[in-house]
Amino acid sequence: MAQPSAKKQRTHPQYELLYHPGIPGRGEFIRLAFEAAGVPYIDVANEQKEGYGIVQQVCMNKTTESADNNPPVFSPPALRVPGGGKDGTALVIGQTPNILWYLGERLDLVPEDEAGKYYVQQITLTALDLNNEMHDTHHPIAVMKYYEDQKEESLKKAQDVRQNRIPKFLSYFDRTRQHNEHHGSGKGKYLVGDKLTYADTTVWQVLDGCMFAFPKEMAARKEEFPQLLGDFYEAIKQESGIKEYLSSKRRMSYSMGIFRHYPELDRQ
Numbered sequence: 001m002a003q004p005s006a007k008k009q010r011t012h013p014q015y016e017l018l019y020h021p022g023i024p025g026r027g028e029f030i031r032l033a034f035e036a037a038g039v040p041y042i043d044v045a046n047e048q049k050e051g052y053g054i055v056q057q058v059c060m061n062k063t064t065e066s067a068d069n070n071p072p073v074f075s076p077p078a079l080r081v082p083g084g085g086k087d088g089t090a091l092v093i094g095q096t097p098n099i100l101w102y103l104g105e106r107l108d109l110v111p112e113d114e115a116g117k118y119y120v121q122q123i124t125l126t127a128l129d130l131n132n133e134m135h136d137t138h139h140p141i142a143v144m145k146y147y148e149d150q151k152e153e154s155l156k157k158a159q160d161v162r163q164n165r166i167p168k169f170l171s172y173f174d175r176t177r178q179h180n181e182h183h184g185s186g187k188g189k190y191l192v193g194d195k196l197t198y199a200d201t202t203v204w205q206v207l208d209g210c211m212f213a214f215p216k217e218m219a220a221r222k223e224e225f226p227q228l229l230g231d232f233y234e235a236i237k238q239e240s241g242i243k244e245y246l247s248s249k250r251r252m253s254y255s256m257g258i259f260r261h262y263p264e265l266d267r268q
């Protein structure tokens with residue numbers, strides 16, 4: 001990851017992100033949080049020889065334990081925190097929003113007040129709902145079957161997501177932005193409070209993925225939501241840590257993960 005300050009290196013454990021190699025996927029929400037905070041982490045499957053073996057062993061092992069006496073996790077991503085568990089053992093946490101909740105205060109990516117923390121989580125969970133719906137546009141019937149085997153249903157699902165669901169989510173994110181502009185301290189730049197939170201990075205990532213998957217649809221929607229898809233989207237890209245990350249090799253291209261570009265599923 002980016003060069004962290006010596007202080008941050010000293011004050012944090014060596015966080016380990018356990019995720020599939022080679023795709024941004026749901027691991028990206030965790031990467032963006034670390035990168036925005038400038039806190040070091042190891043992306044185990046991408047950085048360590050035999051790293052994916054470790055990910056599979058911890059997250060996909062079908063036993064009653066993930067690692068270090070921690071309970072099983074359902075699937076990647078997971079976060080392993082050496083020394084974070086009971087009696088100095090490692091802690092293993094699964095589920096993307098749960099990992100972000102754990103990291104929020106530690107990475108200084110949430111407001112101080114309790115209501116603000118729940119609000120950040122509320123927006124994040126909503127963005128991850130859209131993430132799931134985007135996945136279902138190319139896999140509406142069966143996760144384990146090929147897109148080509150469910151293409152007919154994908155066309156119908158994608159049409160509904162584009163016509164009904166995307167505008168509903170965009171309206172919600174834009175209203176959170178406006179709420180902070182009018183009643184908070186975000187000045188239209190952030191969704192909650194006056195500094196970057198993981199709600200901003202998570203919504204940004206989902207918007208970016210939607211733009212990759214459905215470029216025509218999102219270009220048309222930009223006319224309806226110019227501030228969200230223009231100013232907000234561009235401003236987050238310029239945030240310290242994020243800007244360096246996006247131009248680094250650590251930022252992986254979209255390919256066969258959650259956000260896929262099948263032109264026939266986009267607005268025609």
Ligand SMILES: N[C@@H](CCC(=O)N[C@@H](CS)C(=O)NCC(=O)O)C(=O)O
Pocket residue numbers: 025026027075076077094095096097
């Ligand atoms: N709700 C979970 C979903 C996790 C998930 O679906 N992970 C994918 C990769 S992004 C996976 O490996 N799934 C395997 C499976 O569900 O069988 C989260 O947000 O962490």
